[in-house]
Amino acid sequence: MTCDEAEILLHALHDGELDAGHARDVEDHIAGCARCAAALRDYREMSKTVAEAGVRYKAPLELRKRIEAALPQAKPVAMPSRRGILRGFAMGSAVSALAATGLVAVVLRHDDFERVQSEVVSAHLRSLQAGHLTDVISTDQHTVKPWFNGKLDVSPPVIDLTAEDFKLIGGRLDYVDARTIGAVVYRRRQHVINLFVAQAANTEHRAAKIDTVQGFNIRHWSDRGLNYWAVSDIAKDELAEFGEKIESAMRSGTVG
Numbered sequence: 027m028t029c030d031e032a033e034i035l036l037h038a039l040h041d042g043e044l045d046a047g048h049a050r051d052v053e054d055h056i057a058g059c060a061r062c063a064a065a066l067r068d069y070r071e072m073s074k075t076v077a078e079a080g081v082r083y084k085a086p087l088e089l090r091k092r093i094e095a096a097l098p099q100a101k102p103v104a105m106p107s108r109r110g111i112l113r114g115f116a117m118g119s120a121v122s123a124l125a126a127t128g129l130v131a132v133v134l135r136h137d138d139f140e141r142v143q144s145e146v147v148s149a150h151l152r153s154l155q156a157g158h159l160t161d162v163i164s165t166d167q168h169t170v171k172p173w174f175n176g177k178l179d180v181s182p183p184v185i186d187l188t189a190e191d192f193k194l195i196g197g198r199l200d201y202v203d204a205r206t207i208g209a210v211v212y213r214r215r216q217h218v219i220n221l222f223v224a225q226a227a228n229t230e231h232r233a234a235k236i237d238t239v240q241g242f243n244i245r246h247w248s249d250r251g252l253n254y255w256a257v258s259d260i261a262k263d264e265l266a267e268f269g270e271k272i273e274s275a276m277r278s279g280t281v282g
Contacts, residue, residue, distance in 0.1 A: 027055040027156050030216070032062045034154050040069045051156050142203050143246070143255075147239045149200045150220045150257040153209065159218065160196030160211055170197045174208050180252060182208035182223035185275045192219065192268050212268070219258040219268060226253045234269055236262050245269040249276065 032055045039052050056063045153159050162173040171184040177199060186194055193213045200209045200222065207224040232248035243265045245256040256269050 027051050029055075029059060029062055031154060031156050032056070032059070033065065034151070035156070036062065036066050036069060040066060040073070048156060143237060143239050143244055145202045146222055146244060146255045146257055147242050149202050149209070149222065150218075150242060153198070153200070153211070153220055154218060159198070161198035163196040165194050167194060170194065170210065173197060178206065178208050180208075180223070180225045182210055182221070182252075183272075183276060184210055185272055187212065187268070187271055187275075190267075190271055192271065214258070214260050214264060214268070217258055217260045219256060219260065219265070221272065222255040222257065224253045226251050234266070234273070236266060238262075247273070249273070 032052055035048060035052050039049055056066060162170055164170050165186075165188065167184040167186045171181065174181040174184075174197060182197070184194070184197065188194060191214065195211050195213050197208065197210045199206055201207070202222060202224065205224070207222055210221045210223065212219040212221065226248050229251045230248065231250075232246075234245055234247035236243060236245045238244070242257055242259055243262050245254075245265050245268070247254050247269065254269070254272070256265055256272070258265055258268075260268075
């Protein structure tokens with residue numbers, strides 16, 4: 027286990043949220059790593075300090091009375107007039123009309139997109155935990171690609187980008203948006219890049235867009251009936267380069 031992997035799990039270890047296997051892995055790492063051991067001690071000391079400082083203070087009765095006296099008196103609630111009721115009905119009808127035009131649906135689709143983006147980042151974080159990164163480990167695209175066969179409705183394209191300094195290290199199955207999808211895993215120096223691939227609702231091409239969610243960069247695009255999310259903590263320009271090389275390989279047909 028590396029320090030980067032251990033750091034992700036230290037909080038969970040401190041809070042007692044790890045299973046026995048992962049807890050043992052982190053504890054074994056801490057036993058030989060002064061840096062991570064010191065970080066865990068800091069977490070525990072911080073929790074202890076916060077717990078000891080949790081003193082409750084009850085305000086005196088006189089102070090409560092003065093505050094209540096200074097507050098504005100509640101005004102009686104007027105019964106709605108017929109005109110007000112009709113105005114509210116008209117407003118409701120207007121909202122219904124907006125929904126009929128599809129404007130509300132656009133908002134809902136945007137919220138759904140943001141939810142999926144968040145789930146993709148969560149899947150990326152899960153993969154960084156010990157033993158979760160790959161189900162099949164290989165730098166050979168002709169080994170990784172066949173592994174997905176029969177496991178998914180759509181097998182993700184697997185592209186060897188080692189010559190471009192994006193090293194293929196394997197693949198796995200993951201779970202996003204209530205369905206199982208494929209993840210092809212690459213490494214850029216010490217940074218992991220997860221390329222999540224799922225079947226799209228249509229074959230429409232959607233140009234790439236890069237967002238940042240929870241400190242991770244996401245490059246999302248759609249092409250030929252597939253949705254792609256490339257997720258990593260590398261810089262946006264490097265992630266853009268990675269995505270462009272994937273798209274270029276797809277167009278040229280150099281896919282495993």
